[in-house]
Amino acid sequence: MNLTFEGFLKGYCRELSGQQSLSFRKLVEQATTVAPRVAEPLFLLALAQGKAEYVLGLSEGSWMEESYRGVLSLYGQAGSLASLCTEDKLPNRYANVWHAYRGVKEKPAADRRVNALMRKRTLEALEESGVTRYGICRA
Template identity: 45%
Template sequence: MNLTFKGFLKQYCQELAGEETTSLKRLAERAASDAPRVAEPLLLFAAKQDKTDYLKRLSAGTWLEAEFDSASAEIPKDGGSLEDALERGDLPPRYEQVWHAYIARRHAVDADRRVIGLMREKINDAMARSGATCYRVSKELGLNQGNVYAYLHGGDNSKVSRATARRIYRHVVEGEAA
C-alpha cells in the first residue's frame, strides 16, 4: 500500500468527522459544530488541494475563522512543500500532530510486514519438523494456496495479513504437537 499524505488526510478527515465525504463545505460544518478535531487535518487537506482560501470563506463567522487565518499564513505557497514545512516544524504543533499520525500509519504497514516475515521463518521451521505442506495448510485453513505458497516459499510478506500468518503458525504448531 502506498499511502500518500493527501490520501491520508482525506481518510483522516472522514474518520474524525464521521462523514463519508470529501466536501470541504460539509467537513467544515462538522468541524465548526460537533467535530472540532477535524479542523487541523481539514486545513491541511484544503492546502493539498490549493483550496485554503475557499475553506477560510467557509469558516467565516465560526470559531474556525481565526484559527484558519493564522495557520494558513504559515502554509507554504508558490510551490513550497507542505510536507517539508511539517517535517521542519514550521507549522503550529497541532498540525505537526497530524503529520506524525500520517507517518505512524504509513510505517505501520512496513512494521506489519517485518513481523509477518519473522513469523514466516518460524512457520517454515515448524512445517519442516512436522512434515506439513503448503497444500495441506491452505486446504485445512481454507486459504488460497498460491498466496500461502508465495508467502512461505516465495518470501512475499504482502500475500497474507498478520492475522492470517498467526493462524497458519498456530495451525502448524498445533499439528506438530499432535
C-alpha cells in the same frame, strides 16, 4: 502500499466527521458544531487541493479562523505541504495529523521488521529447547 498524504487526509476527514462527503462546506460545518477534531485535517486537505482560501472564508468568524490563518502563513513560508509538515513550526494539532499519516504509511515496513525479529527469536527458542517445528505444530 502507495498511500499519499492527500488520500490519507480524505479518509481521515471522512472518519472524523462521520460523513462520506468531502464537501468543504459540510466539513467546516461539522468542525464548528459536532466534530471539532476534523478541523486540522480539513485545513491540511484544503492546502493540498489548493482550496485554503475558500476554507478560510467558510470558517470566518469561527474558532478555527485564527488557527487557519496562522497555518496558511506558515505554508506560504514553507512553499510546499510536505516541507510544512516536516518542519517543527507546525502547531501540535496539525503535526499530529502528519504523524498519524506517517504511522499508517510506515506500518507495513514496521510489521515486516517485527515479524523478522519474532521469527528469529522463535527459531532460537526452538533450537535451545530441542523441539522441532513439526513437534510444536503437532502438539
